[in-house]
Amino acid sequence: MTTPQEELLPGTRRALLHRVAVAQAEGRAPSLVATVVRDGRAVWTGARTSVDGHAPDDDVQYRIGSITKTFTAVLVLRLRDEGLLDLADPLEKHLPGTGAGEATIAELLAHSGGLAAESPGPWWERTPGSVRPELADVLGERPFLHPVGRRHHYSNPGFTLLGALVEEVRGAPWEDVLRAEVLQPLGLLRTSGRPEAPHAGGWAVHPWADALLPEPSEDLGRMAPAGQLWSTTGDLARFAAFLTRGDERVLSAASVAEMRTPATPMEVADVADGVAYGLGMQIQYRDGRLLAGHSGSLPGFLANLTLGVEDDVAAVVLANCTSGPQLSAVAADLVRIVAEAEPRIPEPWRPLREVDPALLELAGQWYWGTYGYGLRLTADGLLSLEPLSGKGRRSRFRANGDGTWTGLEGYYAGELLRAVRRPDGAVSHLDLGSFVFTRQPYEEGAPVPGGVDPEGWRGIG
Template sequence: MIEVGETTARALLRRLAVEQAESRIPSLSAAIVRDGGLAWFGARGWVGGAAPTQDTQYRLGSITKSIVAVVVMRLRDEGRLDLLDPLGKHLPGTPFGEVTIAQLLSHTGGLTAEPPTGWWERTPGLPADQLVALLGEQEHKHRPGRVFHYSNLGFGLLGEVIGRLRGHGWLQAVQQEVLRPLGMDATTPRPRAPHATGYAVHPFADVLLPEPEHDAQAMAPAGQLWSTVRDLARWAAFVAGDTGGVLAAGTLAEMREPATVEDGDAWTSGYGLGLQLARAGGRRLAGHTGSMPGFLATVWADPAEKLGVLFMANATSGISRTLAVELLSILAEHEPRLPEEWQPSPADPDLLALTGLWHWGPAAYTLSLLPHRGLALAPLNGRGRASRFVPQDDGTWLGLDGYYAGETLRVADDHLDLNTFIFTRTPYQPDAPIPGGTRPWQPHQD
């Protein structure tokens, strides 16, 4: 990890200072994460009479959900649950037991956004059994799987599922399985010194109102945790791919896949499995925003460039929605990432012989080698279905992406069989086993 240069640091700090001053935020901390480490930290405002540091705690709000989701995915990988399991299998007694675990993780279960209690973010919480007893059909707002509808209640229920499967509370599971292994020891369920106080800023005067803080109990998995810039930077590195053994790389990639789109045709924001997704400035980001009375936070990761960005503030509202992305843009302007150096790599002669031109009927494709015996199939003119493939122990290749994701590619002497589609060296090669047979090519006749 290399810290940003002086010019870059000044530009980043200026953007942060403008935000804190113009949005009237009591204190605001931010950081850039690059290649797994903290590359820049900046802060403005005051906490307890001094500038906030990397170890000053702020409330994370809904970033808590992503950490809880990691435990759910660990349970899936252990075989303790399936993402297609209905909620009722693990938490009987709710009026929407048919909603699946995956739908709860992706906010597509159709559940109400808030629990049927008082304003849960500002009032002491209820135990899980009391919360479940309050639930009725009226908390089911949409057909499961139909639309994205953000649900804090859904993550409260997921926390209870974790507790029942682990035999202890969701918090203990999060601490033992995620926070401690990642070295996030300053992330806690309640504030510890030094921490910022949450404030509401009067809309027409420069005065503050302290916001309440309490134990949300059953709703805590939706937004209970407090953390620091230092810890949240480690979380950003995790989402970018540095899992530290907490989660399999493939499982984390699954969490980052779009399960639903939040803004329809525009597709600038969506949701995976416990992770918010965004497309901005040519980047595809994964992470989460957080909001609780008195606090705002955001963390985004760009796995393609091993970058992360975050900010934490002690104000109920007011932060620009584009602050984090703009910090990344400043970094890209001043210190664009260099591409990895190209280096030659050895190739299996048998695989090398497969490269070159292939045809799916009359359409021309190229087959290229990838590292570790992988293959890439792409249309020659750029119009068509492209996929990458990885070798399997039985001599076949498994599709990784695109139309052929999960499909099997088999290689024969004179053709490729891709899930019944036959690719040949020449268009409709007569001696290849093409279903339906072929006839000689001939000039057009009316």
């Protein structure tokens, strides 16, 4: 193995190996390999059975299917960050004449563009891409099945359009752009559009017999941005670290966090399952843990990349079978095993470097009506507002440099917080998106909309 196995405790390593072994045996996968990432580095790799006569390691390629979509999404976000397009732009603005141009770029990234799930014609994953040389061959005569922007409907042709968008704006083939702008900067040298030895062969496993049938491995042509890539658990471990932290050579931490943020209307079934979709990334709640990443499958292969961002643990699992092991569950379990057996050590508490008396004056207890909140100054330079008890609206706020603060998450994301002062300079109240927060509930003389009864608080005789 090329990863330092000793970084996890023996019990944790055995639990990981046990989960992988059960998945391979019960799922009847010809081979299965997994890598776990913690603190941005691969710390464990485990494999079962063999490829070309030896156990696969983190350098053996498998086809990763729709994890390719996350790579394509990174390229599109790069174009946005460079100011070459806006995610709210309709596709037609940058790639005219497709017949699907009314969908916005963001809607295509989030699978809410209303497009069909699959390309018309023969089963595209087992058909040479040369039979679909044009976008019209990918979309067919009826590209839209649903109103644009109204529902999440997973669409492979939608990511074909995004790949074509990248080619149009960059003036180069999708795979060339991917290699130059993502694979090489991140050191993903074993990720490619065509298989490169050592690589696994793809197999179908008979559902009622322990027998194998080789699956074809087709070049997907125009559909490549939706599922073409081959990769290794080693490369995908590095990609997982990037999707957690960002890398200024490729995408900032803020932009990869945006990819992990729900961006599409959810169906009732999705809400029940705790599943959502961001910008080229799947999002789910499992065992009380927020997970992000992507699954992938093509005939002969299954793949999954899962990030537990709050735990700073990720897992990659690859297998060479058309169906069998549920790799999304396996990857989520690998994250859970590490997160629970070896919880993340928090950063040490440190005091503020400097204390601004004007800000310190704002700290403490505030009331919105009768709801109690605490406002805290934190060492990272933010303000934190949260309920004094129970659940409720909470957010951190970033300073704007002009005496106002902008909410970073939850109900108050993007909302403006400011301290309103009296003529003598003392703080009168806080204004948060037009809500008035006072030091006492319905404080006498405070400018609470609707006024405060002058007789004040009372009992009932």
